[in-house]
Amino acid sequence: MPTTLITSTQNQFIRQLTQLKDKSRERRKTELFLIEGEREISLAIKGHYEIVTILFFPELFSEEKLSELSTKQISVIEISKEVYQKLAYRDTTEGVLAVAKSKSHSITNLKFNTKNPLILVAEAPEKPGNIGAILRTADAANADAVIIANPKTDLYNPNIIRSSVGCVFTNQIATGSTSEIIDFLKENKINIYCAALQASVNYHTQDFTKPTAMVVGTEATGLSNEWLESSTQNIIIPMQGEIDSMNVSVAAGILIFEAKRQRNFL
Incomplete structure (x- = not known):
């Protein structure tokens, strides 16, 4: 051959x-x-x-x-x-x-097969390993899309491919600036739930059965004010230990699977 x-x-x-x-x-x-x-x-x-x-x-x-x-x-x-x-x-x-x-990952290319999409948004994730883990989480939950805001590395970094175990190729992924993504979500009437400490309520008290975007930031700085000001509701995962944050991919998994639980895993 x-x-x-x-x-x-x-x-x-x-x-x-x-x-x-x-x-x-x-x-x-x-x-x-x-x-x-x-x-x-x-x-x-x-x-x-x-x-x-x-x-x-x-x-x-x-x-x-x-x-x-x-x-x-x-x-x-x-x-x-x-x-x-x-x-x-x-x-x-x-x-x-x-x-x-490579493919274009413009947010304008996003297409949803449902009127009730579930989207995972990560703002400025820096570590390729975390991005890969987020993609695996989205794949496991069969999320409709993953959106990376203000990306710090390209999606075809070998470590992203490796840590995503190839999910980078099968997830629907878009990238863009925070402003572009917020505009897209609002235009498509998708509720924005931001994982944040400020003005937040426990995540499981919210209704995620409607069009939903779960937004997570970095462990070091969290989400930018632009996200917090545009949020439908800020949400928090109650912490019972000594620290007030967890790995971004773990937090994303908890939030998106709560949405799946509410949707009866359909």
Whole structure:
């Protein structure tokens, strides 16, 4: 099946792929990114991402498995162990990577299949691992969309792909400024529930069966005033220990599954 073999880490194409792995600027400029792992590539295909090239190390990934991922339209390249180790991001090895085209994540592209959407919004999350965990939470709850306000990193950061276990490809995701997102939510008559300490009520006292956006901020600074001023109601998760905050992905999970409970998990 493969028509090309690359054994040198100094190969120009491999050097370009290394840039895609390491640099957000390169991913934005080329509108390409790297995916590592069979499950992640399969989910990207399921999410209708265009796969341009598949690279595999045959000692770890067989041609039989390769045939399940590739089509005639996809370029396939066999690579050496040295090249694979140069491109691989994870410590665990699976022996397969793909180059894919990125998608637009403009908020204007959001489409809902229900008149009663449940949306998870995160403002300015900094850690790729937290973003990945939020995406996994949204996937588990079958949320209608995840919106990242004022993103600090691009969605195709290898650590986001890894920590989301590929959910970044199957969730409906949008990004935008806080102002753009608030305008979008209000235009679509979606209630805004902000997780905050100020002027808040216990989260389980609210009705989340109507169109709902759960909004969470960073553990360090919380949500900006713009969100708090636009909130339908600020909500709080009662804390019984010594600290007044929890990991953002954990908080998001508690809130969104309360909404699912109220909606009888439909």
